Amino acid sequence: MSDDQEEEIVCRCEDVSLKELLEAIDRGYTTLDQLKRYLRIGMGHCQGRTCLRLAAGVLARKLGKRVDEIEWPTVRPPILPVEISKLAEVDERDKR
Amino acid sequence: MNVIKDRVEVAIIGGGISGVALAYELSKRGVEVAVFEKNFLGSGSTGRCGGGIRQQFSTEENIRLAMESVKIFERMKEELGWDIEYYQGGYLILAHTEEEVKQFEKNVRLQRSLGLDVQWLERDEINDIVPELDVEGIGAIAATYCPTDGHAYPPKAVWAYADKARELGAHIYEFTEVKGIIVENGRASGVITERGETRSRFVVNAAGAWSPIVAEMAGVKLPNKPYRHEIMITEPLSHFLDPMVISFHDNVYFRQTMRGGIIGGWGDPEEKPGFNFASSLKFITTMARLLRKYIPALKPVRVLRQWAGLYDVTPDAKPILGPVKEVEGFLQMNGYSGHGFMVAPMCAVLLAQYITGEPLSIPLEPFSVERFEKEVRGEVSVVG
Numbered sequence: 001m002s003d004d005q006e007e008e009i010v011c012r013c014e015d016v017s018l019k020e021l022l023e024a025i026d027r028g029y030t031t032l033d034q035l036k037r038y039l040r041i042g043m044g045h046c047q048g049r050t051c052l053r054l055a056a057g058v059l060a061r062k063l064g065k066r067v068d069e070i071e072w073p074t075v076r077p078p079i080l081p082v083e084i085s086k087l088a089e090v091d092e093r094d095k096r
Numbered sequence: 097m098n099v100i101k102d103r104v105e106v107a108i109i110g111g112g113i114s115g116v117a118l119a120y121e122l123s124k125r126g127v128e129v130a131v132f133e134k135n136f137l138g139s140g141s142t143g144r145c146g147g148g149i150r151q152q153f154s155t156e157e158n159i160r161l162a163m164e165s166v167k168i169f170e171r172m173k174e175e176l177g178w179d180i181e182y183y184q185g186g187y188l189i190l191a192h193t194e195e196e197v198k199q200f201e202k203n204v205r206l207q208r209s210l211g212l213d214v215q216w217l218e219r220d221e222i223n224d225i226v227p228e229l230d231v232e233g234i235g236a237i238a239a240t241y242c243p244t245d246g247h248a249y250p251p252k253a254v255w256a257y258a259d260k261a262r263e264l265g266a267h268i269y270e271f272t273e274v275k276g277i278i279v280e281n282g283r284a285s286g287v288i289t290e291r292g293e294t295r296s297r298f299v300v301n302a303a304g305a306w307s308p309i310v311a312e313m314a315g316v317k318l319p320n321k322p323y324r325h326e327i328m329i330t331e332p333l334s335h336f337l338d339p340m341v342i343s344f345h346d347n348v349y350f351r352q353t354m355r356g357g358i359i360g361g362w363g364d365p366e367e368k369p370g371f372n373f374a375s376s377l378k379f380i381t382t383m384a385r386l387l388r389k390y391i392p393a394l395k396p397v398r399v400l401r402q403w404a405g406l407y408d409v410t411p412d413a414k415p416i417l418g419p420v421k422e423v424e425g426f427l428q429m430n431g432y433s434g435h436g437f438m439v440a441p442m443c444a445v446l447l448a449q450y451i452t453g454e455p456l457s458i459p460l461e462p463f464s465v466e467r468f469e470k471e472v473r474g475e476v477s478v479v480g
């Protein structure tokens with residue numbers, strides 16, 4: 001990969017470059033769950049909708065796996081960011 | 097993947113903060129160790145926790161463990177070579193009732209007698225520490241504040257210890273579950289994993305909320321119970337909140353991370369024990385109401401994520417550390433009851449001292465599992 005390509009941003013919310021992603025994989029963070037915690041990739045506003053897909057592709061290529069063999073991190077609610085004032089007004093009849 | 101070592105001095109079950117901190121402390125002392133983690137390092141409670149580090153407890157044992165751990169956190173960057181985002185912004189603990197005021201006065205007296213710098217704040221002084229807090233709205237009547245309390249980013253603390261331990265010769269096996277413990281002539285002498293056996297002189301149970309299951313493998317009963325505890329984080333805001341704010345009355349705590357998000361949890365008093373990782377609507381709506389009440393300015397701030405982890409709870413909310421009488425060489429390092437991230441560094445030092453026969457910095461007897469045979473006095477300063 002050329003230098004230019006490596007400066008490409010994979011996670012816009014947390015400003016993570018392809019180069020940083022590749023370095024993290026080389027350091028042994030070889031699951032999306034670990035990469036998420038190490039780079040904060042997928043922890044921003046978009047909840048990983050774009051970046052985790054990209055990261056999964058890069059990871060699969062590096063590990064010589066298929067993308068569908070890469071385990072996806074647990075999906076954490078709320079799926080879209082919600083304001084505290086709105087959540088505070090939700091009536092939780094579903095007592096769980 | 098590499099084949100696991102067939103013999104080490106110490107086999108550690110669990111790769112949370114406890115397991116890796118102990119691996120480091122032992123490797124530093126020239127002891128060969130192996131850590132077995134069924135998932136990835138920090139995947140248990142450590143990677144899910146609030147990262148709070150406080151010394152303001154109500155029992156001498158917890159205060160001393162925490163004070164010694166803070167000394168370790170303070171030099172961790174230098175010692176381990178990782179920036180774990182350690183920040184000493186203090187803990188502000190709110191009192192809402194006269195009963196709490198009395199308890200807090202007792203706590204502060206004990207804390208000060210052990211050399212901790214804690215401040216007593218009257219109602220009108222609370223806003224000096226957090227101007228945004230609606231002191232009247234939440235009904236706080238006093239508070240205690242310890243400026244050297246703080247927080248860190250837990251996954252990095254785990255990797256910091258693990259990297260340094262590996263550098264010093266430790267074997268760390270991720271995605272390797274321990275299925276059995278070898279006990280011969282009343283002595284723990286190794287572990288059976290999915291990837292083979294490792295013989296050892298000591299076996300350490302650092303399996304967090306799973307510790308009772310692991311203990312059972314050696315025929316040992318532990319009183320710990322797993323309780324779900326939920327937590328959430330908001331979008332990042334510019335820095336405004338220095339301390340962790342905590343109220344035992346409302347069972348709530350929150351702080352601001354170095355990245356800027358507000359991270360916080362609420363303990364549901366109705367929670368039943370069990371291995372439950374589900375995220376609930378009850379939690380997030382209650383937490384939102386509490387945040388709105390505590391800091392009204394947070395109303396428009398958006399919540400990004402909520403998740404759950406397990407507290408590994410003992411009857412007196414103090415950890416279980418050291419040997420058990422049924423099986424020689426089988427050491428416990430568990431039962432932190434929701435405040436293990438902050439005390440694990442010192443617990444690791446104590447267990448390493450015990451294993452190598454060094455003099456102990458703090459006696460281990462008060463942490464022995466045998467204490468539950470008698471009546472125990474519990475830690476009261478907890479978010480349950």
Ligand SMILES: Cc1cc2nc3c(=O)[nH]c(=O)nc-3n(C[C@H](O)[C@H](O)[C@H](O)COP(=O)(O)OP(=O)(O)OC[C@H]3O[C@@H](n4cnc5c(N)ncnc54)[C@H](O)[C@@H]3O)c2cc1C
Binds near residue numbers: 115141432
């Ligand atoms: C929501 C929440 C917030 C919290 N906030 C704080 C806080 O602010 N401050 C604080 O100090 N503490 C906090 N805690 C508590 C803290 O997370 C724990 O006390 C601490 O992380 C315990 O570390 P540990 O290493 O003992 O356990 P864990 O991190 O749980 O590690 C145990 C490991 O053992 C592994 N394991 C289990 N069984 C096996 C097996 N058979 N073979 C191999 N591996 C196995 C697990 O996969 C796990 O990774 C919080 C906890 C939760 C859930």
